[in-house]
Amino acid sequence: MLTLEEAQTRLIGLATKCSVEEVPTDQALGHRLARDVPAVRTQPASDLSAMDGYAICGDGPWLQTGESRAGAPFEGTLSNSECTRISTGAHLPAGSDRVLIQENASVADNRVRLLEDQKAPEPGQHVRKAGFDFSAGDILLKGGTMIGPPQIALAISGGLGTLPVYAAPTIAVLDSGDELVRLPGEIADHQIPASNGPMLRAMLAPTAGQAKLLGPVPDDLDALAIALKQADDCDIVITSGGASVGDHDLIQQALRDWGAEIDFWKVAIKPGKPLMVATRETGGRVQVILGLPGNPVSSFVTCYLFALPVIRSMMGDSTPLPISETMVSAHVLPAGGARDEFLRAVSDGKTVALVGPQDSSALRSLAISNCLIFRPAGCPRAASGETVQGYWLENGGKRGNLVPHSA
Numbered sequence: 001m002l003t004l005e006e007a008q009t010r011l012i013g014l015a016t017k018c019s020v021e022e023v024p025t026d027q028a029l030g031h032r033l034a035r036d037v038p039a040v041r042t043q044p045a046s047d048l049s050a051m052d053g054y055a056i057c058g059d060g061p062w063l064q065t066g067e068s069r070a071g072a073p074f075e076g077t078l079s080n081s082e083c084t085r086i087s088t089g090a091h092l093p094a095g096s097d098r099v100l101i102q103e104n105a106s107v108a109d110n111r112v113r114l115l116e117d118q119k120a121p122e123p124g125q126h127v128r129k130a131g132f133d134f135s136a137g138d139i140l141l142k143g144g145t146m147i148g149p150p151q152i153a154l155a156i157s158g159g160l161g162t163l164p165v166y167a168a169p170t171i172a173v174l175d176s177g178d179e180l181v182r183l184p185g186e187i188a189d190h191q192i193p194a195s196n197g198p199m200l201r202a203m204l205a206p207t208a209g210q211a212k213l214l215g216p217v218p219d220d221l222d223a224l225a226i227a228l229k230q231a232d233d234c235d236i237v238i239t240s241g242g243a244s245v246g247d248h249d250l251i252q253q254a255l256r257d258w259g260a261e262i263d264f265w266k267v268a269i270k271p272g273k274p275l276m277v278a279t280r281e282t283g284g285r286v287q288v289i290l291g292l293p294g295n296p297v298s299s300f301v302t303c304y305l306f307a308l309p310v311i312r313s314m315m316g317d318s319t320p321l322p323i324s325e326t327m328v329s330a331h332v333l334p335a336g337g338a339r340d341e342f343l344r345a346v347s348d349g350k351t352v353a354l355v356g357p358q359d360s361s362a363l364r365s366l367a368i369s370n371c372l373i374f375r376p377a378g379c380p381r382a383a384s385g386e387t388v389q390g391y392w393l394e395n396g397g398k399r400g401n402l403v404p405h406s407a
């Protein structure tokens with residue numbers, strides 16, 4: 001059985017980057033840049049006023065000779081003791097290198113005077129110099145940068161109508177089991193609503209945009225073959241259920257029949273032990289297949305620890321694994337067991353407390369929790385107030401780093 005680290009490293013090693021595409025800048029949200037991008041314009045393109053007031057030349061009082069507005073610059077050149085009205089963002093007229101803010105001035109008969117208790121502005125005061133933010137040719141954004149709202153604004157400001165980004169992988173989610181029913185409506189006691197597919201798709205959406213849902217599929221090799229055929233063109237295939245050792249756990253066989261090669265099976269984590277990873281070559285590409293265990297929390301945790309990182313890696317993230325934080329335990333935690341364990345917990349920002357039950361089928365405790373406490377295999381008991389490592393569940397495990405993109 002692989003350790004968590006071995007399994008994650010091996011899986012990320014199987015992932016190849018998605019193709020690079022030029023997308024309109026305002027649609028690049030959530031993607032990563034495939035290379036450095038230089039500005040094609042200078043910002044600001046010329047000296048601008050940072051305040052509303054008067055662009056002045058020389059000593060006051062100043063004769064007001066015109067106006068410079070944002071979008072309508074003053075065309076002339078100011079001489080000594082002349083000024084123009086100026087608004088925030090307007091071009092500084094030739095002959096002026098400073099702005100007197102209107103709160104510090106009085107105006108009578110077209111003459112602008114400094115108020116008695118005020119100091120005249122220094123050279124450059126209230127002026128945004130041309131190119132102070134960036135100049136044409138400067139590297140605006142480095143390759144690998146995640147495009148969020150500020151990066152969209154910067155790129156558009158730099159004159160970039162499109163950005164070269166890694167595409168999102170195409171993904172199929174297939175959940176399987178004879179007991180599964182698509183919609184929770186009329187349902188017999190021997191059946192259960194198929195909740196994993198929609199949960200997994202919802203987990204993937206903020207990163208990958210879309211995933212097609214192929215389940216639920218019965219525990220039947222022919223039915224699984226028909227469903228897998230629909231995933232022929234996908235970069236990533238995520239199955240849920242049938243990954244364990246039971247007589248009706250057919251996923252491994254179905255994947256082999258489909259032409260996939262099992263890379264590894266079973267990881268020393270709880271929940272999530274029966275995780276299976278496979279690859280399949282098709283049309284010169286390698287598809288990555290993750291067989292997640294069917295227990296709902298096992299599916300969730302393995303999606304969080306494996307599926308999301310592999311997607312991030314394909315989309316150009318060089319540090320795709322979830323990031324843990326040091327948290328303070330609100331109570332005693334028992335010694336670690338034989339596998340690395342991920343426990344549902346709630347943090348209020350000061351301390352973190354377990355929420356039960358921790359059984360891998362229990363969805364209520366998962367829905368209440370906002371983080372997972374990590375208990376390494378064999379770790380000693382932790383006292384109340386001791387620090388532990390925890391993973392925030394928001395943003396798919398990369399806090400503040402991921403934003404949904406419009407697929």
Ligand SMILES: Nc1nc2c(c(=O)[nH]1)N[C@H]1C(S)=C(S)[C@@H](COP(=O)(O)OP(=O)(O)OC[C@H]3O[C@@H](n4cnc5c(N)ncnc54)[C@H](O)[C@@H]3O)O[C@H]1N2
Pocket residue numbers: 175176177179180192193194195196197216240241242243244245246249271272273274292293294295296298360361
């Ligand atoms: N003898 C052994 N039995 C089991 C072992 C083992 O090592 N030896 N491992 C256990 C562990 S750990 C896990 S996790 C589960 C995972 O098994 P499978 O991946 O084969 O999952 P299933 O048997 O298909 O389902 C398990 C459980 O989850 C429910 N389920 C499945 N799919 C869905 C879905 N789409 N939506 C909601 N719920 C789902 C299913 O009804 C079962 O209750 O195996 C243990 N057994």
Ligand code: MOO
Pocket residue numbers: 269270271272273274293295298360
């Ligand atoms: O590993 Mo299973 O995923 O304990 O429930």
